[in-house]
Amino acid sequence: MLAGIAYFYRYYMFEELFKNIRQKxxxxxxxxxxxxxxxxxxxxxxxQYLLQQGDVCKYTAFVEKGLLRSYIIDDKGTELIMQFAPEGWWIGDLYSSLxxxxxxxxxxxxxxxxxxLLTNQGYEQLMQQAPVFERYFRLLIQNSFIAMQRRLKGNIILNAEEKYKNFIHLYPNIVQRVPQHNIASFLGITPESLxxxxxxxTER
Amino acid sequence: MLAGIAYFYRYYMFEELFKNIRQKxxxxxxxxxxxxxxxxxxxxxxxQYLLQQGDVCKYTAFVEKGLLRSYIIDDKGTELIMQFAPEGWWIGDLYSSLxxxxxxxxxxxxxxxxxxLLTNQGYEQLMQQAPVFERYFRLLIQNSFIAMQRRLKGNIILNAEEKYKNFIHLYPNIVQRVPQHNIASFLGITPESLxxxxxxxTER
DNA sequence: GAAAACTCTTAACCTACATCAACTTTTTTT
DNA sequence: AAAAAAAGTTGATGTAGGTTAAGAGTTTTC
Known part of the structure; x- marks a missing residue:
């Protein structure tokens, strides 16, 4: 019976992950x-922190439920949010992990x-024990790369208002869930400007 | 004899590519x-063009010798250079190819x-006939992603002068080889500003 | 449920970089 | 080697968005 509960619990925990994997x-x-x-x-x-600057990144996280963010702090102490990670997203620092x-x-x-959480060794083991994941992660990173390229492009050619509209269009769900100044930070503009x-x- | 020349020629042509592959x-x-x-x-x-907007991307190119660029043209007709590809780099439009x-x-x-040039089918065939390349491309895109992430970060937190200095530091060889206004375009600033x-x- | 800590708004002012335009220098074409 | 095209420079002027500062919500904490 206990085993049954544990099984159910584990099954439930991995729901989003397996959904995500099977899409690829x-x-x-x-x-x-x-x-x-x-x-x-x-x-x-x-x-609560999953990673702090100065650490070595030991895990890459898959979000089952909730919302994480990754950000850096520049010389002036301002935060720059690099990523929001709601359900179904991966987050970590690939470079530090590698x-x-x-x-x-x-x-x-x-x-x-x-x-x-997938530890760095866990990742290696996964690749060895189940090489299909080589493909899964390739596809994952491929999509991340394409998204990042677009974000860069938008960041250069759009003005502040267009950046915000674009964000609303791409991530309507995130707009509802995070404080406004976090969106400003993601877009690289000040909260006042936003x-x-x-x-x-609204005036118009 | 002719076959010998052809062989030598082909060998020579693939030099950079194999060097690049064996690094990974x-x-x-x-x-x-x-x-x-x-x-x-x-x-x-x-x-000469390898790809023009409006086309569907049929090839991904590996540069053996020389220098290509990819760029988009915004609403006002200004070019934004997304990538320079000197020897040993890949260039194409992943999204369109996919x-x-x-x-x-x-x-x-x-x-x-x-x-x-590797055609889109060629890519698929390569994956099937030589699955190690799944790994090669995963590593390749992984690095591209990390580089892209850094570029975005720099683009947001650095001012124009810092962006230029950063570029010189990262790509000293490219600075020598491309016209100055191309660098401005890559950095998202005007040629006048640069x-x-x-x-x-120099004044200082 | 009062205090403290965030979050958002508004206004006045400032600045980094864009725009526009004219000119010089370098490179390419014929 | 002249003409044309491309690349780079310089100055005057404009502006989007940053900075500073103060106040008004809102949410969290104890």
Whole structure:
């Protein structure tokens, strides 16, 4: 009976992950089990850190429920949000994980969040034990790259208002869930500017 | 004798490519041959297009010698250079290749350039015939993603002068090889601004 | 449920960089 | 080697968005 509960619990925990994986590749029962053995469920309460600058990144996190953010802090002490990670997104610092160098990123929870952590070794093991994941991660990073390229482009050619409209269009759900100044930070504009832009948008 | 020359020629053509591949993965003679059968050597003269906006991207190019650029043209008709691709770099439009949608990118040659083209089917065949390349491309895109992320960050937090200095630091060789207004375009600043920045830098 | 800590708004002022326009220098074409 | 085209410079002027500062909500904490 206890085992049954544990099984159910584990099954429930991996729901989003397997949904996400199956959108990209076909996996067998066995490969599912490998995942269950390698991923570590972990919850983060609001404001709790998954990674802090100066650390070496040990995990890449998959978000099952909730919302994380990664950001850097520049010379003047201003935050620049690099990524929001709601349900179904991965977050971490690939560079630090790969090289073992310390990270400049901070990752913390905007909402109470349930994650599945994959350690760096876990990642290697996954690749060896279930090589289909080579393809899964290739596709994942491919999409991230394309998204990042677009974001860069938007960042250069759009003005502040267009950036905001574009953001609303791309991530309507995130707009509802994060404080406004976080969106400003993601867009690379000041909270004051965003506030003015929003007023102008309603005035017209 | 002719076969000998052809062989030598082909060997020579693939030099950079194999060097690049071997930095990431180990490949066998057989896999080398598969490459030789799938890549199409093609030269581009200065200003010649590899891809134009409105086309569907059919090839991804590896640069053996020379220098290509990819850029988009915004509403006001200004070019934004997304990438310079000197020897040892890949260039194309991943999104258009993957989806079959038309591209917004233009790719042309800044210098006379020798490339190896991989068609979209060629890519699929390569993956099937030599699955190690799944890993090669994953690593490749992983690095591109990290680089893109850094570029975005720099673009948001640095001022124009810092962006230029950063560029010189990262790509000293490219600075020598491309016209100054192309660098301005890559950095998302005007040629006039870059000219003024350079004057200020020598004055001090 | 009062205090403290965030979050958002508004206004006055400032600045980095864009725009426009004219001119010089370099490179390419014929 | 002249003409044309492309690349780079310089100055005057404009402006989007940053900065500073103060106040008004809102949410969290104890």
């Amino acid at each position: 590749i076909a996996i067998t029962e066995k490969e599912e089990d490998i995942c269950r053995s390698l991923f570590i469920p972990k919850k983060f309460r609001k404001k 090289t073992g160098e310390v990270t400049e990123y901070n990752i913390d929870a905007i909402e109470n969040t349930e994650t599945l 506030s003015r832009i929003r007023r102008q948008m | 993965i180990a490949i066998t003679e057989k896999e080398e041959d598969i490459c030789r059968s799938l890549f199409i050597p093609k030269k581009f003269r200065k200003k 989806t079959g949608e038309v591209t917004e990118y233009n790719i042309d040659a800044i210098e006379n350039t020798e490339t190896l 000219s003024r920045i350079r004057r200020q830098m």
